[in-house]
Amino acid sequence: MPEHSTAFEHQFDDIEQQHESASLGMWIFLATEVMFFGGMFLGYAVYRGAYSTAYAQASRHLDVLLGGINTGVLLSSSLTMALAVRAAQLGGRRIVVLFLLATIVLGLVFLGIKGFEYYHKYEEHLIPGSHFEFSGPNANHAQVFFSFYFVMTGMHALHMIVGIGVMLTMILMTLRRRFSSEYYFPIEMAGLYWHFVDIVWVFLFPLLYLVDRS
Amino acid sequence: MTEHIVAKRTYYGVFLGLMLLLAATVSIAYIHLGELNIIAALTIAFIKATLIILYFMHIRYSSRLLWIFVAAGFFWLAILFALSFSDFLTRSWLSVPTGWQ
Numbered sequence: 001m002p003e004h005s006t007a008f009e010h011q012f013d014d015i016e017q018q019h020e021s022a023s024l025g026m027w028i029f030l031a032t033e034v035m036f037f038g039g040m041f042l043g044y045a046v047y048r049g050a051y052s053t054a055y056a057q058a059s060r061h062l063d064v065l066l067g068g069i070n071t072g073v074l075l076s077s078s079l080t081m082a083l084a085v086r087a088a089q090l091g092g093r094r095i096v097v098l099f100l101l102a103t104i105v106l107g108l109v110f111l112g113i114k115g116f117e118y119y120h121k122y123e124e125h126l127i128p129g130s131h132f133e134f135s136g137p138n139a140n141h142a143q144v145f146f147s148f149y150f151v152m153t154g155m156h157a158l159h160m161i162v163g164i165g166v167m168l169t170m171i172l173m174t175l176r177r178r179f180s181s182e183y184y185f186p187i188e189m190a191g192l193y194w195h196f197v198d199i200v201w202v203f204l205f206p207l208l209y210l211v212d213r214s
Numbered sequence: 215m216t217e218h219i220v221a222k223r224t225y226y227g228v229f230l231g232l233m234l235l236l237a238a239t240v241s242i243a244y245i246h247l248g249e250l251n252i253i254a255a256l257t258i259a260f261i262k263a264t265l266i267i268l269y270f271m272h273i274r275y276s277s278r279l280l281w282i283f284v285a286a287g288f289f290w291l292a293i294l295f296a297l298s299f300s301d302f303l304t305r306s307w308l309s310v311p312t313g314w315q
Contacts, residue, residue, distance in 0.1 A: 023276065023280055027283040030287060031283070031286060038291045046302050064243075068240055076229070078266065078270055079270075082269075082270045191271075195271050196271075199263045202262045203256075214245055
């Protein structure tokens with residue numbers, strides 16, 4: 001029986017079983033998230049097949065440099081998150097808070113760059129709707145591409161905002177000494193969520209920004 | 215403690231690999247390869263996702279039961295794509311019979 005009996009829940013045989021069931025539950029949730037984003041990826045793919053010319057033209061209006069920087073920022077935030085979980089496993093507190101803060105800051109940098117890109121699209125009249133303007137014969141099909149762009153990156157950004165809220169909660173719980181080297185599972189599960197959001201972007205970046213650049 | 219603690223060096227190595235793959239996916243996009251462009255982009259994305267799942271998400275050090283749960287999520291995604299595209303990709307194979315339009 002672990003020393004920190006407050007963390008150990010009595011319905012489990014031991015703390016390892018408790019850990020395993022937390023991981024299983026989290027992965028079931030992530031499977032539903034895979035299906036949630038999967039539906040949007042499917043819609044994107046079906047229309048990419050149908051409107052390939054418009055997709056190629058519309059994709060060139062996205063900024064590869066900003067998208068690439070954002071990918072790097074998000075991958076870095078995954079590294080700081082992984083290091084936060086590692087520090088939590090070793091029972092650290094100050095270093096866990098520092099790595100979680102770094103993850104939040106990188107997440108905010110991502111959202112800031114994303115917001116700047118959105119504003120740029122607004123100025124260029126590329127937001128689908130009555131003010132949408134796109135030169136060329138494929139304007140309507142390009143509007144479909146931008147609809148997918150805004151819905152998919154928007155849902156992704158919303159997940160990041162939720163993730164930042166989760167990280168703040170983890171910081172509070174760490175400061176209140178709720179975790180130890182035996183019980184750090186919430187931080188690890190928060191990490192799984194953050195890495196999942198990173199994986200979604202790993203697919204979004206090439207599919208949206210790099211349709212046809214050659 | 216049963217939980218495997220991954221060496222810091224492993225995390226740095228995976229991160230470096232991810233950044234190199236990011237550079238690769240951007241550079242390859244500017245080379246004209248036709249249909250191979252999208253295949254290369256998706257292959258790199260899958261390698262990146264696998265690295266993140268195996269190391270950052272600790273699946274490499276997890277139980278076989280957890281492996282099945284992870285695989286199930288992506289297996290159902292594969293069903294979604296396979297069945298949908300068995301429709302969308304094959305529609306043009308047969309002509310619409312006369313009188314159906």
